[in-house]
Amino acid sequence: MVGSSMRKAELPEASIPGVYVSVPELMALEHKAAGLTFLPRRTSRSVLSGRHTSRMRGRGLNFEEIRDYLPGDDIRNLDWKVTLRLGKPHVRTYTEERDRPALFVIDQRMPMFFGSRLALKSVAAAQVAALGAWMVLHAGDRVGAMVFNDHEIRHIRPHRSRSRVEALCRAVADMNRALAAGSPVHAEYSQLDRALERALQAAHHDHFVCIVSDFAGMSERTDQLLRELRVHNDLVAVLVFDPLARSAVGDGQLVVTEGTLQVEVNLNERQVREPLESFFAGRLQHVAAMLRRSDVPLLAIDSGEPVIEQIRRLLGRRVPLVK
Known part of the structure; x- marks a missing residue:
């Protein structure tokens, strides 16, 4: 599934489940964030537990x-x-210390406009960012963002208010809904590094920086920027991936399109299926290895599963969640 070829102007106000998100949908995730936190605590499911504890400062x-x-x-x-x-x-x-500004770096580039099950990666990333923003606001901290696509980087300065969370959700939804199957893909992927450079300029010290991306095009420069961000800030990488990256691609016929041309792929043929499985799995392993080398705590989010359920498992929860 590559989503819809509708242009932004043709999109209805409501989201298209799994393909596009809307501001009301992202704002409605507030109650889902109840009891979740990025801060260190003793649950083994926290992102800061175990081997991550020494790498993350939390509040001082x-x-x-x-x-x-x-x-x-x-x-x-x-x-x-x-x-x-x-x-x-x-x-x-x-x-x-009660004030630790948070900066969410949110990827809405064309490589994120892909999904084989349940949702596109761009949608999963939008939901992760919105949940994270609500978690930070509930903890009493300021919320900001660096939202980027292939052409634009939008900086939302940290502020402790619901209106700032709404501004983040609106920026994410705008870029998300501008994605279309016919849009060109920038092969050099340099926008990821540009967004990280802007984040480095904005987060001088004592920020919580959360990067939500599939890290397409991650390079040695990306690794360097992550290390520089980690020097004076707490950093978490949320790697959004499609389920094809960790499981067999299945069988039958698969239709692949880039918006204009369509190709039908026969997954029953071993010579077709195995290279696809190798490609997806190899890329995920490569990115995960580079993030580990950068010494960045890593959360892996599968776009083929509900995001909130994965966040609950990965972070744990402090109080019963509102249904």
Whole structure:
């Protein structure tokens, strides 16, 4: 499935399930984000658990004061130097940093306009970004974005408000609904690096940066930019992939189109099926390996499954979710 060949002007206000998204649809994901967080906690399903914990800072702590020890205080906060000097227990108290701007880098290029089951990658990426924005806003932090397609990069500066989440959703929906099967594909894929360069300029330090993409065209330059982003920020990569990348392509007839010409592929023929399986699986493994080399925590999202269910599994949840 490559989606619809309708132009943006012909699209109705409502989304076409699996092919296009709308602002109301993305805004309605707010209640789905209840209980989900990117912040570190002890659940093994959190993106920050296990081997990722040491790589992600989460929010920091600001020193507040040294005061007398009170029953119930954590003894790990005892200040032994002051305690010994004054002859009675004293503790150091801290307050949690409440402001950690989030910047979502959201890919809506033509390579994302592909899907073999349930939804196109562009739709899955839009849903991930909207859910993430709501999660950040619910945590009390500012939400911003760098939304890009093959021709444009739109910067939405971080702000703590529902209107800023709506601006993010609108930018994503606009670019998503401009995609069409007849649009040209830019073979050099350089827009990904341009978007990361803009993100590096915007996120100087202490940001949470979440890149939602299929990472088509990832290069040594991409790797370098990811490493630079990680120096002073928390970084998570959400790799959106089609189910063809990790399972057999099946059998029967497959019709492939780029908007004008159509080709019917016979998947019953081994010499046709095996190269396709190798191509999709090999590309996914290559991108995942490069992201691991960049030391970036990775969330893999299958566009052939409901996004919210995958996010719940990957991040865990703190309270019962609203149905």
